[in-house]
Amino acid sequence: MTARVLIVDDVPANLKLLDAKLTAEYFDVFMASSGPEALDAAKEKQPDIILLDVMMPGMDGFEVCRRLKSMPETEHIPVVMVTALDQPSDRVQGLEAGADDFLTKPLNDMALFARVKSLVRLKMVTDELRMREATGQRIGALNAGGDNFLLKEPGRILVIDDRPTSVKRVTETLSLEHSVIVAETPEELFELASQGDFDLLIVSLTLQEHDGLRICSQLRSLETTRQTPILAIVEEGDTGRLVRALDMGVNDYLVRPVERNELVARCRSQLRRKRYQDYLRDKFQQGLEMAVTDGLTGLYNRRYMEGHLSTLVDDSNKTGKPVALLIFDIDYFKPVNDTYGHAAGDAVLRQFASRISQNVRGIDLTCRLGGEEFVVVMPDTDLAYAMMVAERLRQCIASKPFVLNEETGQAIDVTVSIGIAMTEGARDTASRLLERADQGLYRAKRDGRNRVVAEAA
CATH class of the missing domain: 3.40.50.2300 (Response regulator)
Known part of the structure; x- marks a missing residue:
């Protein structure tokens, strides 16, 4: 990274x-x-x-x-x-x-690099949410923000630690401002976390009977806790364990013995960040779901894509971070509608959208451009990675038949042609980037379809 x-x-x-x-x-x-x-x-x-x-x-x-x-x-x-x-x-x-x-x-170099990488990963998530909010404001689907994300309500905090004195210190300190629940075992922790809407998870990495790092790893892999901040408690000097925790997505840490004021300050910081991200997600979802999504596939539509792409390209011109654009066109799609009917064509489009969106990163934006054309916008992505993803998506589409009718099981093979373009310096624009990707797509179709072609400026 x-x-x-x-x-x-x-x-x-x-x-x-x-x-x-x-x-x-x-x-x-x-x-x-x-x-x-x-x-x-x-x-x-x-x-x-x-x-x-x-x-x-x-x-x-x-x-x-x-x-x-x-x-x-x-x-x-x-x-x-x-x-x-x-x-x-x-x-x-x-x-x-x-x-x-x-x-x-x-x-300590190891701790420094791990902390920098961890905080940069967290910033990427916030940056993407802020970028999408800016896009919403640009196209008029969202108004400017407010202060709903500030710490106006108590947080819900879930704790696991097998040291009674430590548990007492944490609960007594945080209970003055927040609701604190203590889990006795990892099983209880996972059960409570899956049922409750917690704002923060505090995990001791020095549990006697269990592996604290494995607990953090499982929390990060579960859908219900993937976005919930984790505050780890570590021993003084245990740099190796701390580095591994930060690398797997732990947000922050405290060193034993836990100092009360530092505990309060770090918890406030994590709660504030989570509520700000929740605020951006909720606002974006509420304001844009109907206005900028495609009714058939559930992907973002062309209107949103153009605004978001402009925002990303403008940002790329300032920071130098590349943006990749992939444009897809389903090969020989018109005969599908003519032969099997529009209901079958719609089924292909929905499955196509699902396969693409399930095989790209969370920070990438998948859109239906119109008809059988789709786009994936990939921020902070170089050409080699974009080509690898495009080829993987091409193979994903071609590897498994598309079901036209669930009752009869009727299915057909589908292939896709893909054009790729990259931002080309400080004077580039979203329209030029889209035009270059379209030229790559034209070459892919001209050269036989079912292939990936990158187009340079």
Whole structure:
């Protein structure tokens, strides 16, 4: 995973050291040496994450973080405070300023890279939701947002920990603001999580009789808990276990012994993020479901695709992150309608849409362009990956017959031609990208159909 990282430190040697470490891991790094410079760079460069030193002259890191989180352009960028301060009160101050994490110098490289990658993955989800909200506003299906995602109601928190003193500390501390339920076993945890709408899961990674990492892995694999934040509790110095937890999708962590104020601050941060994402999902779903979806397939329609693609291409022009566009055309579809009837043709279109949408990433956008043409928009995707996905989808369509009539079992083979285009620099537009993909599709059909062709500018 690559990401754009802004590192902020007033000591040149520290900047060079972090730059070298991150560049060696293929991160795109840029630097700032003061608070005001960091604020300007964050607004202009729009990094995926900010590593921010605390002890700086003039404007310290805490103040920089507060200002970053107060500006609409930068409030959703994860901030990791990097400092020699190691007291719980310092961590709490950083978290209350809006920081997502607080790493103490000297940095453990493994923990640093794991934390950066984890926060970037979380940001990608929020970015996609915000992008879709912006698209909705652009086409007039949504109004500008409100503050419904703020912490106005108590959260529902589910805890599993086999240390009585730790359980008591967590429940007594959090029960002052939230509803806290304790699970005695993993089985009880999964049962409660599947039934209740929890805002946060707190999991000890040092359970005596069970594997805490496996519990986190299972929570991430279940549909009901896939999007629920997980706060892990780890032992001091257990870097290996922490890195594995972050890599599998754990959102945040606490180190034993758990400090009450830090527990409260980290829980508030996770609840706020979850409610903001829930707010975006709900608002998007309510405002756009009828206006921008195709009634037959349930996919997004051309109207939404054009607005969303414009938003993505504009963003690509600013950040340099590539956007891939795949355009599909079902081969020889007209004879299906002529021979078997429009009901059979509709059945093919629905199954075709299902196969595509089930075999792309959650951040990709699948749309019905019209008739038998479909589109997949893939943000932050290079040509090699787009070609691999397109070929996989082509094989998925051709590998299994399409059922025309469930009662009779009548089925036919279907193939698809696919054109691919990539964004081509800062002056590219959505219409040009779509035109190039269409040219690739034309070549695929001209050259015999049932194939994938990429079209360059």
